[in-house]
Amino acid sequence: GENVEQHPSTLSVQEGDxxxxxxxxxxxxxxxxxxxxxxxxxxPQLIIDIRSNVGEKKDQRIAVTLNKTxxxxxxxxxxxxxxxxxxxxxxxxxxxxxxKLTFGTGTRLQVTL
Amino acid sequence: DTGVSQDPRHKITKRxxxxxxxxxxxxxxxxxxxxxxxxxxxxxxxxxxxxxAQLEKSRLLSDRFSAERPxxxxxxxxxxxxxxxxxxxxxxxxxxKPGVFTTGEKLFFGSGTQLSVL
Numbered sequence: 029g030e031n032v033e034q035h036p037s038t039l040s041v042q043e044g045d046x047x048x049x050x051x052x053x054x055x056x057x058x059x060x061x062x063x064x065x066x067x068x069x070x071x072p073q074l075i076i077d078i079r080s081n082v083g084e085k086k087d088q089r090i091a092v093t094l095n096k097t098x099x100x101x102x103x104x105x106x107x108x109x110x111x112x113x114x115x116x117x118x119x120x121x122x123x124x125x126x127x128k129l130t131f132g133t134g135t136r137l138q139v140t141l
Numbered sequence: 142d143t144g145v146s147q148d149p150r151h152k153i154t155k156r157x158x159x160x161x162x163x164x165x166x167x168x169x170x171x172x173x174x175x176x177x178x179x180x181x182x183x184x185x186x187x188x189x190x191x192x193x194a195q196l197e198k199s200r201l202l203s204d205r206f207s208a209e210r211p212x213x214x215x216x217x218x219x220x221x222x223x224x225x226x227x228x229x230x231x232x233x234x235x236x237x238k239p240g241v242f243t244t245g246e247k248l249f250f251g252s253g254t255q256l257s258v259l
Contacts (some may be wrong), residue, residue: 032183034183054189058193060246062246062247062248064250069233070182070252071145071251071252071253072232072250073250074247074249077246077247079246095202101226117183117184117242120181121246122247126234127172127246128186128189128197129184129186129248130186131183131184131185132177133182133183134182134183
């Protein structure tokens with residue numbers, strides 16, 4: 029089955045700096061890669077996703093890049109703000125019958141003033 | 142579209158008791174998933190329904206766990222003879238059927254049921 033590894037487990041940045049979170053996946057058949065943000069005690073919320081036919085996708089301060097050859101993808105957050113503080117999860121799936129997501133172990137991002 | 146709803150939000154039970162959780166997916170979503178999340182970990186897949194059919198179950202889902210989606214709408218997850226190791230957040234998620242304007246990949250989560258087994 030799919031295995032997703034995520035690094036770092038914790039990340040502290042100053043407000044206004046950039047943050048980068050990296051993930052690798054094992055199953056070359058995976059073709060869909062979402063990122064979720066989870067605040068304490070709340071549901072995981074989809075913040076951005078990318079499909080394998082695209083190398084990069086951007087949405088305001090958030091961008092995701094995908095390297096299919098190396099089987100890794102990254103989340104980039106620019107101009108970080110205190111409200112970006114949360115746990116971020118990457119995930120991977122093959123959009124076949126079940127399309128179940130396999131999640132990384134999460135990165136706790138702390139944006140300090 | 143009120144989002145995925147789960148009930149209850151919190152459940153405290155004694156070891157050996159049975160518990161049941163309910164999930165109401167987004168109304169037009171035909172695919173429903175149950176995940177389990179423990180502290181400091183990402184959600185782990187438990188089982189998947191397409192309409193009322195349970196199509197896949199994880200090895201994590203022991204015989205004490207059973208899930209149903211009788212009319213293809215809401216779903217229930219029952220845990221029999223709970224153990225302390227069952228303590229976790231149980232998350233439900235749903236996604237829409239692929240169509241002309243969407244590939245139906247986006248998965249939307251509920252707020253979860255936090256289970257504590259004493």
